[in-house]
Amino acid sequence: MAPKDDVLDLEICIIGAGMGGLATALALAKQGFRRINVYEYASNLGFVGAGIQLAPNMARILDRLGVWADIEKEAVSLNDTSIRQGSTNAELGHVDLLYIKSLYGYSHMVGHRASLAGSMHDGCKREKAVKFIMSTTAGDVKSWGPRPSFTAVPREGEPYLVECDVLLAADGVKSTVRDQLLRLKNIDAKIIDTGQAAYRIMLKREEMENDPELLELIDKDSVTRWIGEKRHIIAYPVSNKMIYNISTAQPDQNFAAAPSAMYTTKGSKPQMMDVYGDFCPMVKRMLDLVPDGEVCEWKLRVHEPLPFWVHEQMALVGDACHPTLPHLAQGAAQAIEDGAVLAVALSRLPEVTPEAINKALRVYEEIRKDRAYALVNLAAASGRAMHLGEGAAKEERDRQFAALKEGKGPSPDKWADADVQKMIYGQDVMKNTEEQFDTIYARM
Numbered sequence: 001m002a003p004k005d006d007v008l009d010l011e012i013c014i015i016g017a018g019m020g021g022l023a024t025a026l027a028l029a030k031q032g033f034r035r036i037n038v039y040e041y042a043s044n045l046g047f048v049g050a051g052i053q054l055a056p057n058m059a060r061i062l063d064r065l066g067v068w069a070d071i072e073k074e075a076v077s078l079n080d081t082s083i084r085q086g087s088t089n090a091e092l093g094h095v096d097l098l099y100i101k102s103l104y105g106y107s108h109m110v111g112h113r114a115s116l117a118g119s120m121h122d123g124c125k126r127e128k129a130v131k132f133i134m135s136t137t138a139g140d141v142k143s144w145g146p147r148p149s150f151t152a153v154p155r156e157g158e159p160y161l162v163e164c165d166v167l168l169a170a171d172g173v174k175s176t177v178r179d180q181l182l183r184l185k186n187i188d189a190k191i192i193d194t195g196q197a198a199y200r201i202m203l204k205r206e207e208m209e210n211d212p213e214l215l216e217l218i219d220k221d222s223v224t225r226w227i228g229e230k231r232h233i234i235a236y237p238v239s240n241k242m243i244y245n246i247s248t249a250q251p252d253q254n255f256a257a258a259p260s261a262m263y264t265t266k267g268s269k270p271q272m273m274d275v276y277g278d279f280c281p282m283v284k285r286m287l288d289l290v291p292d293g294e295v296c297e298w299k300l301r302v303h304e305p306l307p308f309w310v311h312e313q314m315a316l317v318g319d320a321c322h323p324t325l326p327h328l329a330q331g332a333a334q335a336i337e338d339g340a341v342l343a344v345a346l347s348r349l350p351e352v353t354p355e356a357i358n359k360a361l362r363v364y365e366e367i368r369k370d371r372a373y374a375l376v377n378l379a380a381a382s383g384r385a386m387h388l389g390e391g392a393a394k395e396e397r398d399r400q401f402a403a404l405k406e407g408k409g410p411s412p413d414k415w416a417d418a419d420v421q422k423m424i425y426g427q428d429v430m431k432n433t434e435e436q437f438d439t440i441y442a443r444m
């Protein structure tokens, strides 16, 4: 069903040009919306240097939005994943991932964040409908509806008021729109300290190629995870195997007492080497390649689930409403699903009234919320399983990993579990929204 002409004239403001904001803008433009303004605090999208898993549920959407081919060109398609004991490098579990393409239409790939975000950004720039207002912070929300408005604060120049028909807040894990909404509603959805922090590292191929064992790692089409008590390291090649991406999770020492606004810090290399001091020599040689002063540490914070994501003509998107631990590699994928579902839901509006907009946004929330929070919980559970110390639970986990090598049973590392993959990759959220919109909307 083609969207109505007056629906496509809705003025839509998006706060944040991260994974969720870019996907939302592009998805709206592809539905035919003509007036999409994206406000971004940063002066340019100098994307974080890190890798990212590109799961089939993300690829399916990006393909429809016309940007997957560019991302796929530089990405690495995975043959398998190997889960290893960090201290010995002994393989605990092994999962073949080649079947994913035939089951879900897309391979499981890994790539560079700059390529993912850059391709979505380029896709947006090709759309006349999308305008970026950079170096501009969205400040106070003055109205949530019927015409939402907020103060835009440019880095240079005077603040000004922005009004629109639909406000979409994709302002990330530190979302200030979310904070304002919670204050307004007197809801206390606390920041949860996960007690975990992550180092994110990118090694260049030339830094690894003189070490045959490390060269073998970057040359393999594989994700390797080394696990130990309360810690793990996950690594894979990106950018046509010119870069090896390493991300870790360990007990947080540096942020524990830091204010909750603090999310990244320059890490200390000696401290990092110490945290992984009992891991095998190969892993330590790999970590030791990181130049001093280039260790970046991220605090892993999540929030309590929110009772709602929508208020009047405003909706939260991505990490602003469902921040997650990275252990399932679905945070960006879920933000992109949000954008795609929002675009379909708004395109199906039967009329242009504030009530109808609110109902369409609530259809988005209903379709997305349980799924997104289920994955947040699974990511946390996967982290707990991987971080087990000695004892019966670890023995059972390692038995399950061993059975996996014979292709049997569940994977304790949940992103590599066939049933979890089916639940995540087997759902086409855009199609579901097309099919379910009328029924849910009628019930609102």
Ligand SMILES: Cc1cc2nc3c(=O)[nH]c(=O)nc-3n(C[C@H](O)[C@H](O)[C@H](O)COP(=O)(O)OP(=O)(O)OC[C@H]3O[C@@H](n4cnc5c(N)ncnc54)[C@H](O)[C@@H]3O)c2cc1C
Pocket (backbone or CB within 6 Å): 015, 016, 017, 018, 019, 020, 021, 039, 040, 041, 042, 051, 052, 053, 054, 136, 137, 138, 139, 170, 171, 172, 173, 175, 176, 198, 200, 247, 298, 317, 318, 319, 320, 324, 326, 329, 330, 331, 332, 333, 334, 335
């Ligand atoms: C260690 C680690 C590894 C991860 N690995 C993966 C993975 O493999 N796969 C995966 O799918 N996900 C992964 N994720 C999760 C993923 O990065 C996030 O879930 C995703 O980036 C969320 O997108 P977002 O658009 O909601 O927020 P963000 O991408 O954080 O974007 C928010 C944007 O809003 C802007 N902004 C904020 N406030 C304002 C304001 N007031 N005004 C204007 N602009 C504003 C910011 O500058 C930013 O550009 C990982 C996360 C971590 C920490």
